[in-house]
Amino acid sequence: MLTRVNHIALAVPHLATAIARYRDSLGAKVSAAQPLPEHGVTVAFVTVGDTKIELLEPLLEASPIASFLARSPDGGMHHICYEVTDIIAARDQLTAAGARVIGNGTPRIGAHGNSVMFLHPKDFFGTLIELEEVN
Amino acid sequence: MLTRVNHIALAVPHLATAIARYRDSLGAKVSAAQPLPEHGVTVAFVTVGDTKIELLEPLLEASPIASFLARSPDGGMHHICYEVTDIIAARDQLTAAGARVIGNGTPRIGAHGNSVMFLHPKDFFGTLIELEEVN
Structure with a gap:
């Protein structure tokens, strides 16, 4: 069912600081910040x-990332x-196997324009899993 | 500096259950459980x-995974x-940039026989980062 890892998402309290850290300390290639108002995040x-x-x-107070950061103010691995x-x-297949x-x-359209859905972390040992349809 | 993602590590409270869930619900290819006493885990x-x-x-009570599960009993994303x-x-390069x-x-030998080290999650927004030397 799973063909590859598309991405790993990390919640950060301050994006500009995180961009600089990944670029300057880890020497990684990092994009500019992109606000995605329909998802309530800047990425x-x-x-x-x-x-x-x-x-x-978080881009909005109602963002799921805002509630994550309320529990883990330093940030952390999100999904x-x-x-x-x-x-x-x-x-x-997943719902037949009892996963929620x-x-x-109904899948929704994710940040990359593809159909996505999220699986309940309680069914996968505390890890939030996103599935994205890529053909 | 970073050439690829080698792995994503998830802490789980009961490995046999997690193996079955990833294999049967997600249809993934999962190895047999391997105890790694020198790292205090079964993987x-x-x-x-x-x-x-x-x-x-966790393989031992002193395992770093045991202390993670004490804080997050369901399990979760570890590094x-x-x-x-x-x-x-x-x-x-990292220590010159102020990362801990x-x-x-001194790098130690990781689960795959390569030199590894871990970076402090406080310096990377709550995410624990492992670096592994692969040539």
Whole structure:
């Protein structure tokens, strides 16, 4: 079902500081900050090999990243996104196996313009999993 | 400095359950459990594309995974491991930039037989980073 790791998302309290740290201390290639109001975050992409690390800062107080940072003010690892080729088939296989999809079960359009859905972290040992359909 | 993501490590409270969940629900290829007494963990490797997800269960009460699970009993995302080609050069560049290496600064031999070191999560927004030398 899982074809590759698309990205690992990290919540950070201050994006400009995190961009500078990843670029200057770790020598990584980091994009400019991109506000994504429909997702409630500002994001910067760190490219490491063929994997992306997404640095996420809350854009709105209602952002899911804001509630994460309320629990972990320093920031931390937020989710892993895996690619699947058929997100509806993946959803049906997962729910048949007893895993819970967050939301109403209909994939939504993610930050990269593809269909995405999130799986409940309680069903995967505290790790929030995003699935993204990439063909 | 960072050439690729080597693995993402997830702490889990019960490895056999996690192996079954990743294999049966997510359809992933998962190795058998391997005890690594010198690291205080039992590990299983989930292969997703060319990235590995390491599922870590404490092997000893003194395991760093045991203290993580004491704070997060469900489990959760524990660290990201990036590959570097020269771990000593990476250490020197990072410490010159003010980042802290955990331990005495001398790389140790990691689970894959390569030199590894960990960077302090306080310097990277709550994310524990492992660097592994791979040539």
